[in-house]
Amino acid sequence: MNFNSTAEGSQNSRTTVEFGRTHVVRPKGRHQATIVWLHGLGDKGSSWSQLLESLPLPNVKWICPTAPTRPVSLFGGFPCTAWFDAQDISEDAPDDLQGLDASAAHVANLLSTEPADIKLGIGGFSMGAATALYSATCHIFGLYANRNPYLINLSCVIGLSGWLPCSRMLRNRTERSNEIVRRAASLPILLCHGSGDDVVAYKHGENSARILSSAGFQNLTFRSYGGLGHYTIPEEMDEFCRWLAARLGLQGS
Numbered sequence: 001m002n003f004n005s006t007a008e009g010s011q012n013s014r015t016t017v018e019f020g021r022t023h024v025v026r027p028k029g030r031h032q033a034t035i036v037w038l039h040g041l042g043d044k045g046s047s048w049s050q051l052l053e054s055l056p057l058p059n060v061k062w063i064c065p066t067a068p069t070r071p072v073s074l075f076g077g078f079p080c081t082a083w084f085d086a087q088d089i090s091e092d093a094p095d096d097l098q099g100l101d102a103s104a105a106h107v108a109n110l111l112s113t114e115p116a117d118i119k120l121g122i123g124g125f126s127m128g129a130a131t132a133l134y135s136a137t138c139h140i141f142g143l144y145a146n147r148n149p150y151l152i153n154l155s156c157v158i159g160l161s162g163w164l165p166c167s168r169m170l171r172n173r174t175e176r177s178n179e180i181v182r183r184a185a186s187l188p189i190l191l192c193h194g195s196g197d198d199v200v201a202y203k204h205g206e207n208s209a210r211i212l213s214s215a216g217f218q219n220l221t222f223r224s225y226g227g228l229g230h231y232t233i234p235e236e237m238d239e240f241c242r243w244l245a246a247r248l249g250l251q252g253s
Contacts, residue, residue: 017102020066020081022110023049027060033155033248038109040161041072042080045050047140047177051232055241060248061242063110067103067127079252081138082167083131093231095166097145102143103166104135108152121156122174126200129162130203134188136217140183145169152159156188156247158240161200161230164208170215184216188247191220193238194228 012209023045037048052062067081074086083101111120124132126235136157138150145166166171189212193205202224209222220241225236 006138009117011089017068017106019046019068019106021046023064025049025062025064028060028165029113030251031061031118032059032250033045033119033121034061034063034111035123035156035158035244036065036105036110038065038083038107038122038124038127038131039067039081039095040124041074041086041184041221043125044081048197051237055237055242057241057250061114065106065110070099075086080216083127089200090163090241092167093165094215095169095223097166100165101148102129102144103131104138105148107131107135107170108150110148111152120152120207121158121244121248123156123158123160124162124236125160125232127163129159129191130165132157133159133212135160136168136187136189136212137166139187140216141173142179147247154187156190156244158190158244159205159208160192160232160236161194161197161205162191162202163200164211169209170211176216185218187217188243189217189220190223190240190243190247192202192223192225192239195228196227196229199230200250206227 039048045066049064067083067201069079069081071077071079072082083103085096087094107122122132122135138144139154142150191209193202195202214219
């Protein structure tokens with residue numbers, strides 16, 4: 001599937017972003033949850049679909065979209081698949097709010113047609129994890145950065161080897177209604193990071209977890225893996241499966 005998405009999240013609502021192919025891994029058992037999984041910088045959705053299909057999570061439907069191809073400042077403007085433009089990989093880098101909003105809106109659109117009784121989640125690796133965490137902040141405030149409404153009710157967010165974009169915006173938003181506090185406290189988040197990561201340094205994962213916790217995300221689990229680089233290992237994926245099954249109450253996992 002190819003999508004031309006006029007994203008709710010764009011500062012200019014007429015901006016059209018062309019997303020690549022979306023791969024869907026259908027549940028082998030009774031459908032209980034749908035999770036959109038977001039790949040890393042320069043990758044594509046199909047790269048993750050095979051691994052996700054092999055996980056012992058028969059009640060989960062996985063949706064693996066492909067990011068738009070865009071010039072990336074980190075690579076001197078060289079175009080590659082990216083959920084947003086990154087000038088640097090850290091939680092203090094300048095934020096491409098228009099790109100983040102467009103990708104978060106595309107993910108929300110993919111989840112919007114799921115049945116009402118299905119639990120919804122977003123996860124990702126590296127830049128995909130960053131986009132998933134940005135969606136978590138949209139969820140608690142009920143708004144994108146441009147103030148358009150964010151309407152998806154998330155049940156979980158997972159970030160592997162990633163970082164939190166827009167951390168300054170999260171810290172600076174001092175208004176905290178009871179509903180915002182409740183959403184932040186109740187949203188389960190799993191962050192995993194390798195201490196040997198030479199692409200997204202471990203300190204960025206650790207700092208992101210600290211900032212999220214201080215912003216009220218009380219149901220956050222941070223797991224570190226000694227010596228792990230910028231990739232996944234079976235130990236990490238086992239933890240991921242156990243956490244997901246427990247948090248979503250999945251059967252037969």
